[in-house]
Amino acid sequence: MAIQSPAIIAKPQRRVEQRPLESQIVKITRIDVYQLQYALHDRTYAWSGGHSVSSFTTSIVRVGTDEGLSGFGEVCPLGPAYMAAHARGVPAAIAEVGQALLGIDPTQLHALNTVMDRALGGHEYAKSGIDIACWDLVGRVANLPVATLLGGRLVDDYPLYRAISQDSPERMADSVARYRSEGYRRFQLKVGGQPDDDVARIRAVTRCLEAGDVLVADANTGWLPHQAIRVVNAVAGEDCYIEQPCPTLAECLVIREHTRLPMILDEVITGIGPLIHAAGFRAMDGINIKISRVGGLTKAREMRDLCERLGIVMTIEDSWGGDVATATIAHLAGSTRPEYLFTSTDFNSYVDVSIADDAPRRNQGRLRVPEGAGLGIHVDVKRLGEPVLTVR
Numbered sequence: 478m479a480i481q482s483p484a485i486i487a488k489p490q491r492r493v494e495q496r497p498l499e500s501q502i503v504k505i506t507r508i509d510v511y512q513l514q515y516a517l518h519d520r521t522y523a524w525s526g527g528h529s530v531s532s533f534t535t536s537i538v539r540v541g542t543d544e545g546l547s548g549f550g551e552v553c554p555l556g557p558a559y560m561a562a563h564a565r566g567v568p569a570a571i572a573e574v575g576q577a578l579l580g581i582d583p584t585q586l587h588a589l590n591t592v593m594d595r596a597l598g599g600h601e602y603a604k605s606g607i608d609i610a611c612w613d614l615v616g617r618v619a620n621l622p623v624a625t626l627l628g629g630r631l632v633d634d635y636p637l638y639r640a641i642s643q644d645s646p647e648r649m650a651d652s653v654a655r656y657r658s659e660g661y662r663r664f665q666l667k668v669g670g671q672p673d674d675d676v677a678r679i680r681a682v683t684r685c686l687e688a689g690d691v692l693v694a695d696a697n698t699g700w701l702p703h704q705a706i707r708v709v710n711a712v713a714g715e716d717c718y719i720e721q722p723c724p725t726l727a728e729c730l731v732i733r734e735h736t737r738l739p740m741i742l743d744e745v746i747t748g749i750g751p752l753i754h755a756a757g758f759r760a761m762d763g764i765n766i767k768i769s770r771v772g773g774l775t776k777a778r779e780m781r782d783l784c785e786r787l788g789i790v791m792t793i794e795d796s797w798g799g800d801v802a803t804a805t806i807a808h809l810a811g812s813t814r815p816e817y818l819f820t821s822t823d824f825n826s827y828v829d830v831s832i833a834d835d836a837p838r839r840n841q842g843r844l845r846v847p848e849g850a851g852l853g854i855h856v857d858v859k860r861l862g863e864p865v866l867t868v869r
């Protein structure tokens with residue numbers, strides 16, 4: 478008997494009223510940069526190399542359009558020494574690219590990034606504020622959450638880690654216990670100090686872990702190779718991940734040869750090029766995507782999609798931030814396949830300033846992906862003060 482092809486039923490065409498093309502084009506008419514000071518609830522945050530911060534400056538970038546819409550992005554370097562970014566660089570870089578952006582359509586995100594990259598080389602962190610604000614605008618124009626635009630909401634909420642500031646082994650173990658009581662089950666220990674001290678820190682914490690907890694020992698580039706080799710040998714039997722032991726990829730590859738512990742790379746993954754390069758060496762099992770470091774959501778999404786193809790898990794986060802950064806992270810994390818989302822954190826719970834009452838808040842160690850249009854939060858502009866830069 479002949480196999481019949483399935484009938485294709487022609488549906489009657491529904492006429493969609495199209496707005497004239499010209500009236501669909503949104504134009505950037507104004508860019509404002511506001512700066513706020515954050516202090517930490519835990520007073521101080523210390524990591525490798527003797528670095529610590531107790532307060533730092535964040536930049537809130539607002540992109541306005543001819544239709545009266547505003548989108549928001551946040552850029553919050555962890556002080557000037559953590560990575561190639563500093564707070565005063567944000568308005569300075571946006572002053573360079575701002576004029577080139579006036580009059581262009583913020584919903585054309587790849588084109589917008591091309592304009593920014595042509596106007597200013599590097600300074601990805603500063604450009605990220607514009608990129609994120611424009612994703613917020615696209616969502617508001619389309620009446621869709623950014624997570625939908627990034628490929629689709631895959632989870633309603635996701636698990637968070639807590640960063641544990643470098644301190645004595647006992648105090649770090651106490652911090653882990655305190656944050657576990659608040660619902661966290663994933664912990665990132667700040668190590669990268671003297672090897673003996675770091676081995677004691679890792680052992681003190683692994684002793685108090687419970688089934689289901691995840692521990693990452695993050696050296697933040699702080700070890701020389703011989704120090705890193707001593708630490709990974711000493712903790713070889715512990716259940717933990719090692720993150721960014723040394724400053725360069727070449728050094729991290731040496732450490733990888735000496736350990737069977739899973740490896741995460743962070744500081745060397747500054748964009749998709751370094752990700753491809755490191756993946757070619759099978760240098761890591763996971764990476765840390767800091768959205769502002771790589772230039773915003775447009776570029777972070779490319780890296781996220783590539784990691785899913787390569788089997789590389791991701792910590793999706795930023796250098797720091799408050800309500801806007803936390804919401805931005807939530808949309809990228811919430812549209813990532815959950816098996817590839819290693820972890821993330823809720824920066825707005827670490828700092829003492831809130832600018833959006835409806836920003837996502839931690840619940841039992843998890844964060845909910847906002848459901849509203851754009852970033853899904855409403856920034857209270859009155860809390861931002863006067864802009865430090867306006868381009869119009």
Ligand SMILES: [Mg+2]
Nearest residue numbers: 695720743765
């Ligand atoms: Mg790290």
